[in-house]
Amino acid sequence: MKPRHRRFAWIGVGLLALCAALALVLNAFNSNLVFFFTPTQIIAREAPLERAFRIGGMVEEHSLKRADTRVQFVVTDKANRVTVEYVGILPDLFKEGKGVVAQGRLGADGLFRADQVLAKHDENYMPPEAAAAMKKGAEVAEGLSRSLVEPGAAGAPR
Amino acid sequence: MPVFWNSVSEFVAMGGYGDYVWGAYGVTLMAIVIEVLALRLRSRRLGTPAQRALGAGQS
Amino acid sequence: MATLTASRSRFFRYASPATFYPLAGRLWPWFAAVAAVLALAGLAIGLLIAPTDATQGDSYRIIFIHVPAAWMSMFIYLVMAFYAVLTFVFQTRLSAMMMRALAPTGAMFTFIALWTGALWGKPTWGAWWVWDARLTSELILLFLYLGFMALQSAIDDTRRADRAGALVALVGVVNVPIIYFSVKWWNTLHQGASVSLTRAPSMAREMLIGMLLMALACWMYSIAVALVRVRALIVERERDAAWLREAGEA
Numbered sequence: 352m353k354p355r356h357r358r359f360a361w362i363g364v365g366l367l368a369l370c371a372a373l374a375l376v377l378n379a380f381n382s383n384l385v386f387f388f389t390p391t392q393i394i395a396r397e398a399p400l401e402r403a404f405r406i407g408g409m410v411e412e413h414s415l416k417r418a419d420t421r422v423q424f425v426v427t428d429k430a431n432r433v434t435v436e437y438v439g440i441l442p443d444l445f446k447e448g449k450g451v452v453a454q455g456r457l458g459a460d461g462l463f464r465a466d467q468v469l470a471k472h473d474e475n476y477m478p479p480e481a482a483a484a485m486k487k488g489a490e491v492a493e494g495l496s497r498s499l500v501e502p503g504a505a506g507a508p509r
Numbered sequence: 510m511p512v513f514w515n516s517v518s519e520f521v522a523m524g525g526y527g528d529y530v531w532g533a534y535g536v537t538l539m540a541i542v543i544e545v546l547a548l549r550l551r552s553r554r555l556g557t558p559a560q561r562a563l564g565a566g567q568s
Numbered sequence: 569m570a571t572l573t574a575s576r577s578r579f580f581r582y583a584s585p586a587t588f589y590p591l592a593g594r595l596w597p598w599f600a601a602v603a604a605v606l607a608l609a610g611l612a613i614g615l616l617i618a619p620t621d622a623t624q625g626d627s628y629r630i631i632f633i634h635v636p637a638a639w640m641s642m643f644i645y646l647v648m649a650f651y652a653v654l655t656f657v658f659q660t661r662l663s664a665m666m667m668r669a670l671a672p673t674g675a676m677f678t679f680i681a682l683w684t685g686a687l688w689g690k691p692t693w694g695a696w697w698v699w700d701a702r703l704t705s706e707l708i709l710l711f712l713y714l715g716f717m718a719l720q721s722a723i724d725d726t727r728r729a730d731r732a733g734a735l736v737a738l739v740g741v742v743n744v745p746i747i748y749f750s751v752k753w754w755n756t757l758h759q760g761a762s763v764s765l766t767r768a769p770s771m772a773r774e775m776l777i778g779m780l781l782m783a784l785a786c787w788m789y790s791i792a793v794a795l796v797r798v799r800a801l802i803v804e805r806e807r808d809a810a811w812l813r814e815a816g817e818a
Contacts, residue, residue: 354724360722361718361719361721361722364718364722365715365718365719365722368711368714368715368718369711369715369736371711372708372711372712372715375704375707375708375711376708386698386699386700386701386754386755386756386757387755387757388755389755407755407757441694442692442693442694443691443692443694444623444624444692444693444694445694446623449623452757467694467695468694469693469694469695469698469757470692470693470694471693471757471759472623472624472692472693472759473759473760473770474759474760474761474762474770475762475770475771476621476624476628476631476762476770476771476772476775477621477622477771477772478619478620478621478622478772479619479620479622480619481622481772482622482623483622
């Protein structure tokens with residue numbers, strides 16, 4: 352290979368890399384910068400209902416129903432809720448009250464049929480004891496505020 | 510400060526995530542070793558200033 | 569005025585390869601040694617002492633390399649862009665060489681961030697890779713580093729290669745804030761920052777200390793490697809310069 356050819360080859364590689372980068376940027380700007388839509392966006396018809404998209408939010412507490420590998424749960428953003436159906440194995444971190452992103456299509460019946468479910472975790476890292484203590488603290492605070500609203504409720508100081 | 514693990518096998522297992530954790534650490538170590546070795550080879554090839562002074566007349 | 573010229577001349581003295589070559593030779597072993605000590609301490613705390621995470625279990629321990637590598641991948645690119653500005657404005661030879669010396673290490677840290685991210689994503693999210701804004705922009709950073717390096721080896725004329733590389737470094741720097749703020753600007757699967765300048769870190773103390781030690785270790789390592797590489801570059805480029813032939817062991 353002559354040095355000139357090698358130079359051309361390198362320029363080709365460089366251009367190719369830059370083109371790949373640009374293509375990725377454009378692709379991302381097209382559809383993927385919005386990685387998921389919230390239930391509120393979906394109900395406001397901002398999601399592309401004619402093709403597959405992702406829904407993201409919290410798994411509503413006590414909404415998970417299992418039958419074999421078929422699961423159903425509700426995704427909520429505290430304002431609106433969408434029911435999701437999925438057949439398959441859920442990720443380890445999937446939990447009620449935690450974040451979730453599911454890919455699939457929204458049916459005319461309002462049911463979101465997912466073909467992939469991902470768990471979205473937050474940026475907090477703490478040992479189990481601290482997490483338990485925090486949960487307990489939150490419960491105590493909740494009980495206390497309830498007892499202040501309705502005197503005589505369980506847990507009220509007497 | 511106490512060590513978190515009770516045994517070596519527990520440490521290796523990483524709570525069931527051993528493959529992922531050690532895969533991450535192993536490849537990182539490999540990348541660093543490759544970079545350091547490549548850099549050493551490059552510096553060696555160039556030689557010490559004294560060697561360069563001797564070889565300069567010939568090239 | 570006199571002090572200004574004095575500091576200016578000192579700046580340019582160290583910007584000369586002839587002065588920087590022996591200085592870099594003296595400095596790099598120290599940075600390497602500090603990097604090794606910090607890495608050992610960081611690994612001991614992160615892998616041995618830090619407790620497990622309540623939600624993620626021990627898979628979270630990947631954080632001790634993932635986050636420092638991701639930080640370095642962005643920071644090195646910023647430093648490269650800084651040297652690119654110096655290359656354009658002052659046309660100093662050393663700044664172009666520093667740019668070139670940093671790129672391979674930046675690319676390596678970008679690769680490590682992506683690799684460890686995949687190995688962390690699989691057990692926690694349930695996917696090795698997703699095309700969300702954070703992951704996509706970090707992948708673009710890898711292509712920017714590779715594009716920079718390919719361009720540098722493609723152009724034989726050193727001055728032109730330096731200018732072309734500086735251009736890539738400068739154009740690409742817009743990607744760094746995109747990476748950093750992507751988790752705030754868009755809906756991403758990737759979680760937000762655990763450590764930022766604006767609020768208290770959301771991590772248990774041992775976890776945080778381990779991660780910061782590893783980040784410092786990566787920083788010191790990068791400096792050591794860049795210094796050694798810039799020495800090799802100086803020799804390669806100025807092989808025939810009188811000062812290098814006269815220089816004794818430095």
